[in-house]
Every structure is written in C-alpha cells, then in structure tokens.
Amino acid sequence: MNPDAAASSLPADGHEAEAVVPARIKPVRVVSARVSVRDRVVEIWRTRELLSYLISTEIKVKYKNSALGLLWSMVAPAMSLMIFWFVFGVVLKNAYPSFVIYLFSGLLFWNFFSTAVSSATRVIVDRAGIVKKVSFPREILALSSIGTSLVFMFFQTAVLIAFMVVLQHAPDWHLLPLLIPALLATTIIAAGLGILLSAANVYLRDMSHLIEIVLQAWFWACPVVYSFWSQINPRLGGFFFIYLMNPMAPIVLTSQRVIYGHTYVHLTTPTHPGVQLLPTWSGWTYLAMDSFLVVAGLVLLWIALAVFGRLEGNFAEEL
Amino acid sequence: MAAAVEIDNVSKTFKLYHERGTSLKERLVKARQSRYDELKALQGISFDVDEGETIGILGRNGSGKSTLLKCICGVLQPTSGEIRVRGKLAGLLELGAGFQPELSGRDNIYLNGSMLGLTRKEIDAVFDDIVGFAELESFIDNQVKFYSSGMYVRLGFAVAVNVDPDVLVIDEVLAVGDEKFQRKCIARIKQFQEMGRTIIFVSHSADQVRTICDRAVVLQTGEMIGMGTPGSAVRLFRERLLESDGAPPAEDAAPSVDQTKKEEKFQLRVREVFTSVSELEDPVLESGGPFSVTAVFRVKEEIDSMVFVLEIHGAKGELLLRTDTDQLGLSTEAPMGEGRITFDFPSWPLNDGRYDISIGAQNRLGDITFDWRENVASLEVIYHGRAAGLLNLPLSASLTAGGPIVRKVL
Numbered sequence: 221m222n223p224d225a226a227a228s229s230l231p232a233d234g235h236e237a238e239a240v241v242p243a244r245i246k247p248v249r250v251v252s253a254r255v256s257v258r259d260r261v262v263e264i265w266r267t268r269e270l271l272s273y274l275i276s277t278e279i280k281v282k283y284k285n286s287a288l289g290l291l292w293s294m295v296a297p298a299m300s301l302m303i304f305w306f307v308f309g310v311v312l313k314n315a316y317p318s319f320v321i322y323l324f325s326g327l328l329f330w331n332f333f334s335t336a337v338s339s340a341t342r343v344i345v346d347r348a349g350i351v352k353k354v355s356f357p358r359e360i361l362a363l364s365s366i367g368t369s370l371v372f373m374f375f376q377t378a379v380l381i382a383f384m385v386v387l388q389h390a391p392d393w394h395l396l397p398l399l400i401p402a403l404l405a406t407t408i409i410a411a412g413l414g415i416l417l418s419a420a421n422v423y424l425r426d427m428s429h430l431i432e433i434v435l436q437a438w439f440w441a442c443p444v445v446y447s448f449w450s451q452i453n454p455r456l457g458g459f460f461f462i463y464l465m466n467p468m469a470p471i472v473l474t475s476q477r478v479i480y481g482h483t484y485v486h487l488t489t490p491t492h493p494g495v496q497l498l499p500t501w502s503g504w505t506y507l508a509m510d511s512f513l514v515v516a517g518l519v520l521l522w523i524a525l526a527v528f529g530r531l532e533g534n535f536a537e538e539l
Numbered sequence: 540m541a542a543a544v545e546i547d548n549v550s551k552t553f554k555l556y557h558e559r560g561t562s563l564k565e566r567l568v569k570a571r572q573s574r575y576d577e578l579k580a581l582q583g584i585s586f587d588v589d590e591g592e593t594i595g596i597l598g599r600n601g602s603g604k605s606t607l608l609k610c611i612c613g614v615l616q617p618t619s620g621e622i623r624v625r626g627k628l629a630g631l632l633e634l635g636a637g638f639q640p641e642l643s644g645r646d647n648i649y650l651n652g653s654m655l656g657l658t659r660k661e662i663d664a665v666f667d668d669i670v671g672f673a674e675l676e677s678f679i680d681n682q683v684k685f686y687s688s689g690m691y692v693r694l695g696f697a698v699a700v701n702v703d704p705d706v707l708v709i710d711e712v713l714a715v716g717d718e719k720f721q722r723k724c725i726a727r728i729k730q731f732q733e734m735g736r737t738i739i740f741v742s743h744s745a746d747q748v749r750t751i752c753d754r755a756v757v758l759q760t761g762e763m764i765g766m767g768t769p770g771s772a773v774r775l776f777r778e779r780l781l782e783s784d785g786a787p788p789a790e791d792a793a794p795s796v797d798q799t800k801k802e803e804k805f806q807l808r809v810r811e812v813f814t815s816v817s818e819l820e821d822p823v824l825e826s827g828g829p830f831s832v833t834a835v836f837r838v839k840e841e842i843d844s845m846v847f848v849l850e851i852h853g854a855k856g857e858l859l860l861r862t863d864t865d866q867l868g869l870s871t872e873a874p875m876g877e878g879r880i881t882f883d884f885p886s887w888p889l890n891d892g893r894y895d896i897s898i899g900a901q902n903r904l905g906d907i908t909f910d911w912r913e914n915v916a917s918l919e920v921i922y923h924g925r926a927a928g929l930l931n932l933p934l935s936a937s938l939t940a941g942g943p944i945v946r947k948v949l
Contacts, residue, residue, distance in 0.1 A: 250621060251616060251623075273649060273653045277646060280641075280642065281639055349636065350637050351614075353614065354614070355614050355628075356656075533615070534616075536609065537553055
C-alpha cells in the first residue's frame with residue numbers, strides 16, 4: 221500500500237529472476253462505494269502534481285486571447301475598492317486616515333475567500349466533460365479553484381504593496397507572521413466549504429446561485445468597510461462573540477490589524493478627536509483565534525471529504 | 540500469478556428518473572413524487588484478469604460494457620461489490636477527454652499525463668515519444684482547438700499508451716482514426732502484450748477481439764453470460780446477438796415445439812452446415828485436396844438483397860478469408876423455401892492446422908444479419924509435403940539445361 225515502495229524497488233533483473241523477488245510492488249487501488257477519508261487524502265496527495273497543472277492551466281486559459289490578460293484579475297477588485305473608498309471615504313466622510321489601506325487589507329482576504337468558494341462550487345458541473353471520462357480524485361478540481369483564487373490573491377497583494385509604498389503606510393512589522401495562520405485558516409475553510417458545495421451543486425444546481433447571494437450577505441457581516449470595534453461592538457454589549465462566530469470576521473480583523481497597523485486613529489475632522497478603529501487585543505488573542513479557526517477548518521474539511529466521498533459515486537450519472 | 544484486476548461481485552444500478560428537477564424548488568415540491576425505474580446495468584459480475592493477460596469484453600449496446608469499464612477505471616463507483624486494481628491504470632474511455640482546447644498540444648500532454656498519474660519528470664522522459672507517435676512534431680505548440688479530429692485522437696492515444704501503465708483499459712477507441720493509425724495502435728498494443736502488461740479491451744469488432752485477446756467475456760443486459768477463449772466468446776456473442784434479434788441460436792439437437800414456433804418468425808434460417816470431410820470417419824483433410832462447405836437453409840419471407848457470407852479463421856482467431864456470394868457472382872435474390880449453398884475449394888491451399896468456418900446470411904450491405912453460425916464447423920488439415928510455411932500453393936519448378944549461364948550460384 222505504500223506508494224513510495226513502487227518507485228524505489230527496481231524491477232528484478234535477469235540474474236535474480238529465479239530467486240523469489242517480486243517484480244514490482246504495485247499500489248492497489250480499490251474502487252467501491254465506500255472509500256475511507258484517509259485513503260482519499262492519500263489519493264489526493266498522490267495526484268498533487270495534477271493540482272498544480274490544473275491551477276496553472278486555469279490561469280493560462282482564463283485570460284487567453286484577452287489584451288490585458290492577467291491584469292483583469294486585478295481590475296475587478298480594484299473597482300470595488302474604488303467604489304467603497306468613494307462611498308464611505310468621500311461621500312459619507314468617515315475620515316479615517318489611509319482608508320484605502322484599511323479597505324484593501326480586509327478585501328484581500330474576503331475576495332480570496334469568496335472567489336474561492338463560489339468558483340469551487342461550480343467547478344464539478346463546469347468540468348463535467350473530464351469528470352465523466354477521466355478518473356482522478358475529483359476533490360482536486362475543487363482544490364484547484366481554491367489554488368487559482370490564492371494565486372490571484374497574491375497578484376492583488378502586489379497591488380496592495382504598491383499602494384502602501386505610494387501612501388507611505390507601513391504595516392505592523394511585529395505582527396506580520398500572524399498573516400500565516402490567517403491565510404492558512406482561510407484556505408482550509410474555503411477548501412472545506414468548496415468541496416462540500418461542489419458536490420452538493422451536482423445534485424442541486426441552485427447551490428451555485430444560492431452561494432452567490434449568501435456570499436453577498438456574508439460580506440456585510442465582515443468588518444471590511446466599517447469598523448467592528450467602534451461601530452458594532454458597543455451595540456452588541458457582551459455578545460460580541462456572536463459577531464466573531466463568523467469565521468471570516470476574525471480573519472479580516474487579523475489582516476487589518478497587521479496591514480493597517482493602527483488600532484486607534486486620529487480623525488482628519490476637527491470635531492472628533494479620535495476613534496478606536498480596531499480591537500485593543502494583543503497579538504496572542506489574534507493568534508489564538510486564527511489557530512482555533514485552522515483546527516475548526518480541518519474538522520470541516522474532514523467532514524467535507526467524507527460527504528464528498530459519499531456523493532462522488534454518482535457524479536458521472538448525474539452530470 | 541497475481542491478478543492485476545479483481546472484479547468481485549460488482550453490481551451497478553442506475554436510477555432513471557422520469558422527470559426530475561435539479562433545482563431545489565423542484566426537489567422539495569416533487570420530493571415524494573419523483574419516480575424512477577431502476578436499471579440494473581451490471582449484476583454480480585466477477586472475474587479476475589491475470590497479470591499480462593489481454594481480456595476482451597463483448598456485448599451489444601446497452602449490455603453494460605461501458606459501465607463495467609467506467610467502474611474499472613474508477614469514473615463510476617459500483618453500487619455494490621469491489622474492484623481491486625494492482626498498479627497504475629490508464630483508461631482510454633475517450634481519447635483526449637481531458638484536453639483543454641485553449642492550450643497548446645505541449646501543455647495538454649503535461650496536463651493529460653498528470654491526469655493519468657505521471658509526474659513531470661516522467662512526462663519529460665516520454666514527451667518526444669508521444670509527439671513522435673502522434674506525428675504532431677510541427678503542430679505541438681499550436682492550440683489544440685485548431686487540431687483536426689484525427690490529430691486530436693492521435694495525441695490522446697499517444698499520451699495514454701506512453702504513460703506506461705500496468706493496466707490499460709481501451710473502450711472502442713480504435714474505431715476512430717485512419718487505417719494506418721489503427722494499425723499503429725494495434726502494433727503498440729501487441730508491444731504492450733509482449734511487455735507483459737495487462738489490457739482490458741472493448742470492441743465491436745469480433746475480429747479484433749479474436750486477434751488481440753487471450754480471453755474474452757460476454758455481457759448481456761448486465762450479466763456475464765460467458766467467459767472463455769476468444770473464439771468461443773465470439774461464437775456465444777454472435778449467437779446471442781441473433782437470439783435477441785428474433786432468431787434462435789443454432790441447436791443441432793432436434794428442434795422442440797418451442798423452437799419451431801420461433802422459427803416461423805424470421806425470414807431466413809441456416810439449418811445445418813456440413814463439410815466435405817465432416818462425414819468421414821477421420822475428418823482430416825489433406826492439404827491441397829478438394830474441400831467444400833454446404834449450408835442448408837430455409838427462407839420464409841421474400842428478401843430482396845441477401846448474400847451468404849463465408850469466414851475462415853485460423854487457430855489464433857485471425858481472419859484468413861471473408862467472402863460472400865455476391866462477390867462470387869451469385870444472385871442476391873433469396874429463393875423461397877429450402878435450399879442449399881455450397882462453397883467449393885478445388886484445392887485447399889493451407890498447410891497443417893485447425894481452421895474454423897463460420898457461415899451467415901446478411902443483406903448486401905452487411906448491416907442486417909438474417910442468421911449467423913459462428914465457428915459452425917472446423918477443419919483439421921494435415922500436410923504430407925516437405926515445404927515449410929502456411930501456404931500450399933499449386934507450384935512447380937523446372938530446370939532447363941544448356942542455356943546461357945548468367946551468374947554462378949554460390
């Protein structure tokens with residue numbers, strides 16, 4: 221059952237042929253209605269190279285034959301960034317300094333999460349041609365959507381860095397490592413949700429429409445364009461943890477704490493002296509929240525793989 | 540020897556919904572009423588494929604061949620039962636199934652190769668072989684969407700056979716491509732066999748199954764009705780094919796009442812086939828001697844276009860001869876009532892061996908089969924001469940003395 225054993229043991233040569241030497245230890249693959257989650261994970265790991273091909277081809281194909289090419293992946297988020305900046309910063313005059321950076325730091329993680337989940341939901345139905353004819357762990361398709369979104373997130377990060385350089389806005393260097401558990405948590409939760417929904421979408425095609433609406437509402441439940449600490453927390457009183465049950469809220473807060481950096485800002489209007497924009501928590505609190513989300517995400521992923529395994533058997537018939 | 544593929548009591552049931560919504564609303568509203576028929580596509584199939592063996596799967600459309608192959612490849616999961624595959628498996632359910640039309644041939648080789656389970660290094664190593672086999676050297680960097688269908692198929696086959704699988708599963712893909720490419724594919728499959736690889740092969744062409752396979756499985760409406768040598772499997776397959784078309788199989792035993800009833804339904808039936816040697820005590824033909832095959836038939840209804848077909852197969856199942864009465868210059872009008880047709884060989888041109896004879900009646904185009912008797916007679920040939928080889932051609936030599944000597948023979 222060890223896949224590496226097949227690669228390392230060489231075929232017996234002529235001299236040894238008469239001795240009892242197995243020609244090759246070959247991995248046995250079982251096709252049946254029930255395959256354990258552990259075996260599924262092993263299969264996914266074996267096909268990891270396919271994952272990288274699927275991601276790179278998806279990126280290549282997506283912007284093939286378009287003049288701006290990859291730039292398009294940045295135009296849409298830049299557009300929403302400008303709209304939010306115009307509406308909240310200019311029209312509603314919230315007067316936070318470097319509001320664009322505040323917006324961008326939250327949008328970065330949110331955009332990754334929402335494109336990952338919505339594209340993963342559609343992927344099995346969209347790639348029905350392959351699913352019906354070629355055999356490989358289908359979870360790879362959902363994972364490739366997550367991976368593609370992750371790559372686009374890195375492109376956007378480049379734009380964010382450019383903004384920060386131009387506006388001379390430094391992140392909180394000490395807390396920079398916090399972005400790693402935050403990103404890990406986002407990726408795992410998006411993978412779990414994406415795998416679950418991609419399988420569900422095969423049976424209920426509404427799922428892809430439904431998730432778009434849910435994601436829209438979800439966006440406003442995250443403190444991307446407003447401040448959780450100054451605007452939401454006072455109204456919830458002791459029940460602020462309800463707001464934080466939304467897994468994306470702590471992630472967005474982490475990103476803002478690290479990238480935006482300032483928790484207390486002096487407003488540019490003379491009437492208000494200042495406002496506590498971000499929570500007063502220490503870095504350890506953020507680390508604890510994000511680590512909890514990683515663990516919770518792994519549980520979700522495990523459940524998603526188990527459910528996917530049960531539903532996968534009929535994909536080829538349902539598509 | 541270990542089994543490369545073990546198929547253990549595999550069943551697959553499809554639910555055929557009469558009208559089934561795929562939206563949430565429809566599911567909720569019609570949750571109670573969604574009716575379906577169960578289609579048992581496979582029922583308790585069990586057989587092992589030994590390592591290095593080539594197994595053919597025969598069956599008409601809807602017999603479950605493709606479902607079985609999809610289960611073996613892992614595209615479908617069986618409803619019950621288990622399939623164990625030892626080693627790397629490459630499935631050719633459809634050539635070029637994983638191709639991305641927007642990408643170049645080069646990118647697609649890597650994508651498809653990794654889908655079949657190869658690492659980048661392994662693909663690098665066989666890349667040139669793939670391109671060479673597909674004969675696409677000058678087009679490999681073009682987008683696949685500009686490929687002709689032939690090029691597409693060639694690339695798909697080339698990738699699949701070059702991934703060097705332990706088990707190769709082929710589903711009727713050899714039907715596509717031109718004759719030259721088909722020959723190349725067959726040659727490649729033979730090479731695979733010599734390397735001791737396992738092949739599972741589905742084909743409509745009984746001749747391909749005869750020449751390529753070691754054993755064959757016959758499926759009928761999801762059940763395995765037989766497994767054996769290619770010759771016996773093809774025979775079973777052809778007989779069952781006719782049976783379900785309305786003609787009963789050839790039973791030389793006395794026809795029962797039931798069978799005579801059935802007999803009334805069809806247009807033509809071959810009732811008996813005998814050869815010039817079959818009545819002898821020792822039914823062996825001396826090579827070069829005269830030989831004839833006679834079929835006794837009965838025509839019930841008028842048929843405008845009908846020919847009798849004669850096929851002779853060698854011991855390995857290879858087709859040696861196929862001809863029909865139209866080619867031999869006879870009328871294609873079938874005479875009503877009883878009749879007999881005789882194929883005469885003034886001298887049998889083949890040396891020692893066993894030859895199988897099949898006789899059938901088809902229309903001239905060959906798309907309607909009125910009756911078919913697969914391997915209905917066999918012929919044992921003995922050769923007393925001293926020449927080596929397969930053929931016994933009428934041949935003589937003459938030596939003339941006194942002519943000019945052109946060259947000394949060393």
